[in-house]
Amino acid sequence: MNLLETLRQFPALAGVPDEQLQWLIDRSSEVDFPAETILYKPNDPVAYLILLLEGRIRIESGSNGIGDELLTYDAHSILGVLPFSRMKNFPNRLVAEKATRLLQFHRDQMTELIHTCYELTEALVHQMTTRVRDFTKLTQQNEKMASLGRLSAGLAHELNNPVAAVVRSADTLKTHMRATPEAFKTIMHLSLTDEQVDSVNTVFFGKLDQCLAKGSEKPLTLLERSSLEDDLTDWLDDHGVDDSMDLAGPLVEYCFTVADLDWILEKIGDKNLIGVINWLVNNLVTERLVLDISEASKRISTLVGSIKNYTHMDRGVGKERVQLAEGIRNTLILLDHKVRSKHISVTLNLPSDLPDVCGWPGELNQVWTNLIDNAVDALPDGGKLEISSQVDRRSEEQMAFVLTKVIDNGGGIPQDIQDKIFEPFFTTKEIGKGTGLGLDIVQGVVKHHNGSIKVQSEPGRTEFSVCLPTE
Template identity: 35%
Template structure:
């Protein structure tokens, strides 16, 4: 019994306002008053969820563990109610609750809820409404956290994707700067020997002629070609043939082509001519590298724009499912390559458009693909399949991973359900995906066995 409490102590609790005196007396008789010192732990993760907690004085701060570190989750103040409530399915405490200053709590054991329903159906209704509000807030928080985690993964992948072409541009720019600075000296050395203009024309033509794109040389064939070029450069009395051989080899030039190009030059001019030629070819190759890297960055920016549809409003509009899938795959490209996952597309031709919100549906594809990537071992396979069935577009995301255990499968679409350790996310994002699909008039199905896990999204096709 809460011996040190009176009905007046409940006046700070809005949920208990206006209740008959008999109900308050029942609460005092069947509950318990507890006091906690500042910074004292009230509940721990893993404890049985057995008590309803009513804060009569002080505050209670809850923490969750993420990445091994406690992080503030939420805080309850005087007059608020926490813990287990009537009809709640919560079995264990998931967060650590610590008293903020002196704390006085009224507790009621869940075994007394059936009797409380007989004593005051009105109070039970209030508590159930409170639980519903709490569930809505938690669902919104989960949705926000899952979106932030998805954004973090996409941002990390995008950073990796952008880093490679950006670094290539920096390296190429530095090398190109060195070549351009050396170019006047090389040209001066060449012209000092006053070569024949016709011979100079043959040299410059070779520098500007595009090399043929053939199959890459094998390691043995390249080594043979390199030895041949080194011998030829030695014959031309080039002071440092190793400095030129890689550039000439990368340009696809052979000793025969170079012999024809320098045939009209005096022997004393050939080392300077070959050095100029290699520098010119290297500069052109570096410019090509910069163009290619810049094009890659432009493609990534286009992928981000397509994924987020920054140029579209958030209203429902006709959408191409294939475009949404492809832009999501592009955004997750780094994660796929990191685990060497093979991606197969089996798209139905002439698939009609669906009506939906671009960002919301792309979040569905992100959640389903991210879960598939997480479930797969290195070298696994994901299949994206679409087809038209009646008035619905069906989108399949299939992986050949270990599958979802049968005892877990019926629960994967439940709110807040997760197979991840504490601190590694609040869920699989599947509840969010389910609610999003349902708001689009569709449904989400899942089936799984070892080697084949299949999520199927049904979306109404837009009538033509």
């Protein structure tokens, strides 16, 4: 089969006159490559329009060694430089997957092709738009998968801690409950009046409530806790109570003091002291283990609820009323591991009376994910992140907007690239850390919601402002 007959089999060249195909053949060269030949490495200049006559070409993400396969091109595909293309270098590595034959047309002759072969030029331009659309779709999908991967890793880490706490506390509770029969024997031999039992119950439940009320306060330092335990241990020793089972620790944890033990002793008498103290501690430990399991379970429930709300997997795909504060908080929960790993302090100013916006919640969550993730990446260890929302209305007649700001105190965006950060594929991150599509996706989503996004940056302060209409 001669070259002209081969080119007629290219779907992209259907309808191109034979004389124009022959013109292309006369000015091109055939090249053969054995299997697994590296045709081009990343950043190699694009010098040719390439027509794949036979074989298969694989595009890989790796720069040096073998990387992930991004795309494959079979026979009758068109690669390389095209008319009016701004492509200067190959972004990825091209490998001949099997024995391959190419027809190469040098870009220096592209101007003559444009002026001489109208139908051929039209076909190649159409091929370029198709390639851009397909490659953009692929890269956006990879960006979304990378974002999902980061969230999944964070979610797995966040779930691991409460799950481990549940398992650990459940095992400890199981061991602890085995000692209950012996404790029950001791209780059965106590001679307590109803009034004395009520007194013990009063102090027990009172200390539980006191401990829960102090839960949000500053915890005891190691020195303070050690001092209180020493005081209780001395009291127990003075009153003949064996502390080999560490009775003082749980008592301190639940806010018991020497004065409390004196009050109990006054109410129940010396002969009942050991049994009552052991009963108190036994129940305090049980309460602590049950509380730990309850808190860990609530944390799991919160995380599951956050990912469910974040993805909106139980809702339709149409427009709906969206609470921006809920989406931002859910996003922060899923990125919490990354935030805490850099000891970043987060300040939220999200008013409870913030109006809803009308939009697609899944798309808006992509906005918060990219902006917050970028801010965290830009922040040093111990940095500060501030997120705030407010109603923006310039007059009573105008439509209301919700203005949301994401502010970090990182190094800032250099002035000479601030006008490029929303361009597709532009990234300041090192190779393998980003595709340059995060802010392009953000801008696309904001425009889809008839909103606007702006950035102001200087060293020590970068502010992204997202303005979304409420209607």
